[in-house]
Amino acid sequence: xxxxxxxxxxxxxxxSIGRQTLDVVRALPEYFRVxxxxxxxxxxLLAEQVREFKPEFVSYVASGEDDKEARNRLLTAGCRFLSLxxxxxxxxxxxxxxxxxxxxxLGATLAAAKAGKNIALSNKExxxxxxxxxxxxxxxxxxxxxxxxxxxxxxxxxLSGEKQSARRIILxxxxxxxxxxxxxxxxxxxxxxxxxxxxxxxGKKVTIDSATLMNKGLExxxxxxxxxxxxxxxxxxxxxQSIVHSMVEFVDGSVKAQLSCPDMRLPIQYALSYPDRLANxxxxxxxxxxxxxxxxxxxxxxxxxxLRLAIDVxxxxxxCPAVLCAADExxxxxxxxxxxxxxxxxxxxxxxxxRHRKVSHPAIEEIMAADAWARGKAHELVRGDxx
Numbered sequence: 001x002x003x004x005x006x007x008x009x010x011x012x013x014x015x016s017i018g019r020q021t022l023d024v025v026r027a028l029p030e031y032f033r034v035x036x037x038x039x040x041x042x043x044x045l046l047a048e049q050v051r052e053f054k055p056e057f058v059s060y061v062a063s064g065e066d067d068k069e070a071r072n073r074l075l076t077a078g079c080r081f082l083s084l085x086x087x088x089x090x091x092x093x094x095x096x097x098x099x100x101x102x103x104x105x106l107g108a109t110l111a112a113a114k115a116g117k118n119i120a121l122s123n124k125e126x127x128x129x130x131x132x133x134x135x136x137x138x139x140x141x142x143x144x145x146x147x148x149x150x151x152x153x154x155x156x157x158x159l160s161g162e163k164q165s166a167r168r169i170i171l172x173x174x175x176x177x178x179x180x181x182x183x184x185x186x187x188x189x190x191x192x193x194x195x196x197x198x199x200x201x202x203g204k205k206v207t208i209d210s211a212t213l214m215n216k217g218l219e220x221x222x223x224x225x226x227x228x229x230x231x232x233x234x235x236x237x238x239x240x241q242s243i244v245h246s247m248v249e250f251v252d253g254s255v256k257a258q259l260s261c262p263d264m265r266l267p268i269q270y271a272l273s274y275p276d277r278l279a280n281x282x283x284x285x286x287x288x289x290x291x292x293x294x295x296x297x298x299x300x301x302x303x304x305x306x307l308r309l310a311i312d313v314x315x316x317x318x319x320c321p322a323v324l325c326a327a328d329e330x331x332x333x334x335x336x337x338x339x340x341x342x343x344x345x346x347x348x349x350x351x352x353x354x355r356h357r358k359v360s361h362p363a364i365e366e367i368m369a370a371d372a373w374a375r376g377k378a379h380e381l382v383r384g385d386x387x
Contacts, residue, residue: 006272009036009087011059011108012099014045016203017122017148017264021097022049024269027282032272036087040100047073056092057082084108089115095272098123099148101205102329103322103371110134110364116141120271122148124215124222125329129322130367131225145226146271151219152226153267154245154258159227162250169229170247170255171219172239173299174198176211179238186303189342191335198240202264208332209306212345213299217310221321224314231314236307237296243286244294261286305346309353318358319370326374327352334382352377 008025012018018039025032038059039046046060051073057080088096088108096112097120098105109126112119114137121127127134127145138145147153151171159166177198178186194211195204202210209215220234242262249255260266261284269280301308306328313320331345340348352374359366 005031005033007033007035007092007094008097008272009038009057009090009093009095010034010097010099011036011038011084011087011105012040012097012101012123013037013049014039014042015099015101016206017099017268018097020265021099021120021268021272022053023282024265024272024280025053027280028269028273028278031278035092036082036090038084038087038100040104043074047077050074050077050079055079057087057090059084059087085111088112089117094118095120095146097148097268097272098126101125101203103129103325106130106368106371110137113137113143113145114141116143118144118146120146120148120268122268124149124218125325127225128218128221129325129371130364131221131321132317132361133364133367135225146274147222147226148264148267148271149219149222150262150264150267151246152223153270155223155227155248157258157270158246158248158256164251166227166229166248167233167251168249169223169227169234170249171216171223171234171236172242172244172246172296173213173216173236174210174242175238175240175297175299176213178211178303179240181303183303186343187341191338194335194342198242204336205329205332208335208345209328212306212342213304214306214310214328214345214349216299217307217314218325220311221314231311236299236311238299239294239296241291241294243291244296259286306349309346309350313353316358318360319362319366320353320356320358322362322367322370323353323356323374324349326371327378330375330378340382348378348381351381 010018034053034055036057037055059082085107088111095118098109099122103125105123106126113134147156197207223234224231243259244257247255247257313324327349331348334340
């Protein structure tokens, strides 16, 4: 690998993906250096990260509940304070890691795309909501989107070296914790049950999205933009063992798959080190004696309507994906705060979508307006204010 150290700006450094990105940096300090860190409201952890990695600049969302001592440590650390957008296009960052949750990272993703950055993208909502805008800007500037999601990383690796386009993409899904639940059991799912994913350790939002299979639907839309593949040529299969992370089928019927232990540090590291692979002794290897079977099955669209909704929205396009993302963020937050039930997540998202008037080929301002409208409409519907 080239001996030049890659400089990283990590947006969302205190979240699950951000913390695992820093684990990769700790394991491979001769290859990566952190120049920027950005967090939401976990200022205490951000201060600890700043002390360890000594970045040049930081960003965080101030809150009335901020830890004053941690804030003072940031102020005295000698870092410059930047907005997410400023950090995303900063000339000192070779790779911008977009690990923020939800559409809050949309502005930063767009700024990085316009600046021609290498974008290690974990924030799927940005590409789902504004895929046409972001990919167009990336093509203009020469920016490269390096997928961090395990499924999209797998597809990317399978396509590497191929001269012909794929015939079909096959996205795998663990099926979440409720794959074998009856409809009656689904009606009484608790927050605690939904937060126990059988394969992955993730943040709360993506864990709930994985339980509803909304996450897989968002990944279908994301794959459409990442790999220029029609939504109808992207198949979802449930694979409970989470060893085959996705597959690609070619015109001759050959299928390539990428397999590894379910550990997000591997796709993160691949995005950072691309086009090279690096030895990292902290990453687990598959013990094939542990697996008697690798199984695949069709997802139950009736039991998991969020997947169906997302695929339909992917076909529809325009501002509909932005509405889907925004309504889902509100619905998941309401479920986590125990204001709606698990099955109400899909119902609320669908009701918001039914009331939306699509704008085709929207500008970023229209996407943001659709996002704001969807959030307001979701809250109206829950309050019963919608006419």
